[in-house]
Amino acid sequence: MAKVEFLGPIGRPSLDVDIANLNELKDYFKEDKALQEWLGICAVAVNDTLVCDLNMPIASEDKISLLPPVCGG
Incomplete structure (x- = not known):
């Protein structure tokens, strides 16, 4: 199964x-x-590479990261 990680807040x-x-x-x-x-x-x-295509195939060993917008300086 692929792993989804929810980053930040x-x-x-x-x-x-x-x-x-x-x-x-x-x-x-x-x-x-x-x-x-x-x-x-x-x-x-996906696997630390930003993606835009929702049809991108996902393999069982993939890591999907949801990256919220951040502010910083």
């Missing part, structure tokens, strides 16, 4: 998911209203 433990692509991950979280707000503003990385 999202504040959730990692989760193992059995999905074929990022579209399926989006559907997986569709009932979670609090997480939906984060998904609208987060960047997504």
Whole structure:
């Protein structure tokens, strides 16, 4: 199963998911209203590489990171 990690202020433990692509991950979280707000503003990385294509295939050993926007100086 692929591992989803929620970084920064999202504040959730990692989760193992059995999905074929990022579209399926989006559907997986569709009932979670609090997480939906984060998904609208987060960047997504697969194996530490930023991605934009929701049809990107996901393998069982992949790590998916949800990266919320940050401020800093």
